[in-house]
Amino acid sequence: MNKSPNNQDTPYGRGKDLIVIFILILVFSLILEQTIRFYLFGSDSFSYYKMKSVGSMGYTGYLKKSDIPEVVYEFKPGLDSYFKLAGFKTNSQGLRDKEYSLEKPADTFRVAVIGGSFTVPAGVEIDQAFHSILENRLNQEFADLNYEFINFGVSGYRINNKIAALKYRALKYKPDLILLILDGSQFTEDEEKEFNPKPEKNQFFQSFTYKLLSKIKLLKNDRKHQEFLDDHLRGLNKFDLDLQELSNISEKDKVPICIVVLDHDYSNYELSGEIQKLVEKNNLYYSNTIPAFKNADLSELTIYKIDIHPNTRANQMFADTIYNDLKKQSLLGKQ
Numbered sequence: 001m002n003k004s005p006n007n008q009d010t011p012y013g014r015g016k017d018l019i020v021i022f023i024l025i026l027v028f029s030l031i032l033e034q035t036i037r038f039y040l041f042g043s044d045s046f047s048y049y050k051m052k053s054v055g056s057m058g059y060t061g062y063l064k065k066s067d068i069p070e071v072v073y074e075f076k077p078g079l080d081s082y083f084k085l086a087g088f089k090t091n092s093q094g095l096r097d098k099e100y101s102l103e104k105p106a107d108t109f110r111v112a113v114i115g116g117s118f119t120v121p122a123g124v125e126i127d128q129a130f131h132s133i134l135e136n137r138l139n140q141e142f143a144d145l146n147y148e149f150i151n152f153g154v155s156g157y158r159i160n161n162k163i164a165a166l167k168y169r170a171l172k173y174k175p176d177l178i179l180l181i182l183d184g185s186q187f188t189e190d191e192e193k194e195f196n197p198k199p200e201k202n203q204f205f206q207s208f209t210y211k212l213l214s215k216i217k218l219l220k221n222d223r224k225h226q227e228f229l230d231d232h233l234r235g236l237n238k239f240d241l242d243l244q245e246l247s248n249i250s251e252k253d254k255v256p257i258c259i260v261v262l263d264h265d266y267s268n269y270e271l272s273g274e275i276q277k278l279v280e281k282n283n284l285y286y287s288n289t290i291p292a293f294k295n296a297d298l299s300e301l302t303i304y305k306i307d308i309h310p311n312t313r314a315n316q317m318f319a320d321t322i323y324n325d326l327k328k329q330s331l332l333g334k335q
């Protein structure tokens with residue numbers, strides 16, 4: 001008597017098994033992904049609107065071509081959203097700050113802060129930014145003078161964008177002091193001199209499991225950091241010319257410019273020494289936050305585990321260091 005074939009041995013049965021295996025792998029992958037997200041972002045991992053903000057500024061749609069060719073790009077005005085989990089708003093001029101009049105009010109000491117993503121600062125609420133902390137501290141200490149720290153920071157800005165923003169945007173506000181920020185010790189130029197907008201991406205759907213594994217691999221690769229150092233050491237001569245231009249602007253417009261190495265990574269300390277030599281050679285003021293982080297654990301100073309941007313604690317340390325440096329150099333107006 002012929003034995004009837006087992007359903008498992010038929011094409012239909014094998015197809016069912018494959019579907020079950022696929023569903024199990026999919027469910028396991030989703031559980032793993034959400035577990036990784038919770039590990040990285042805590043309760044924010046359950047917010048669709050916050051999680052879609054975690055990623056590169058270039059894919060958010062927050063940037064626009066600047067009317068000033070040398071500036072290249074800037075933030076769109078009137079934004080009200082999130083970026084890297086933090087609230088993100090811009091004023092009518094496309095600055096991540098409150099509104100300011102071009103006309104400086106009486107009894108006001110105005111500071112223009114020009115930098116990149118550490119200055120924005122990415123992933124930090126604006127009231128916890130180092131420049132907001134400085135503004136609040138000085139206004140509490142000196143009641144007879146109103147301090148304004150205007151944030152011209154834009155993610156991705158390199159030295160050429162910063163100098164252009166200083167010349168064509170910041171100087172219009174008649175600042176009494178300019179802080180030119182070297183975010184993460186970076187002072188090389190952006191090779192792209194035209195704004196090429198990237199298509200917007202809903203970053204909620206990216207794989208953070210893959211990002212975490214990539215980050216672990218990157219941390220084990222010392223070559224990447226060495227390439228950064230070598231690239232910047234080769235660029236010192238060009239940076240010297242940039243500093244000469246800044247020195248000329250300072251003299252012509254009669255406004256002090258302080259070059260701030262804004263960095264929480266102590267491995268860049270040697271590079272900051274080379275920066276200081278050139279800054280002093282060009283008769284500019286200098287502040288360096290790196291020494292404050294000599295014994296600090298970098299992993300405790302970033303906005304989250306797969307992103308190097310400084311967190312709230314690092315911003316407080318930035319503010320304390322810059323405050324002391326500015327005070328020592330008598331750059332804070334009436335003291």
